[in-house]
């Protein structure tokens with residue numbers, strides 16, 4: 001599959017939103033591929049990681065996030081499952097799971113209910129090793145500040161604290177496995 005051809009079907013090539021999406025996704029892809037090559041013991045599928053990392057945020061254009069040049073109608077938190085639905089429709093149900101399993105360090109049904117998030121009540125925690133690596137790599141890159149400058153783990157943890165200690169614990173577990 002060619003991730004670029006799916007991106008270019010929904011995003012205008014060269015537009016500010018396209019630049020934001022593709023630059024961010026490439027940064028996440030490269031970080032994820034570094035983890036794959038540094039950790040052969042994980043036996044992750046590098047080609048799948050490269051493809052799915054490029055597509056993990058494909059749903060953002062449907063959300064209302066003007067700072068990111070997104071002028072859709074859904075709350076930003078919906079971009080994961082919206083991307084899932086889009087890629088499933090395109091015929092890529094396994095790549096689709098990466099989209100809806102990359103918010104924070106993943107969302108359980110209890111997280112979704114307790115926080116009353118406007119998303120479907122299903123388990124959105126990354127399960128496969130490829131899903132976990134992409135979710136982890138994504139935490140290092142912002143879409144609103146510098147697109148290519150990686151955050152430090154300390155900064156990631158600091159901003160993650162407000163979403164709950166269980167998010168921080170999962171991130172620290174991944175630091176031990178992936179760094």
Ligand SMILES: [Fe+2]
Nearest residue numbers: 028056057138
């Ligand atoms: Fe992302």
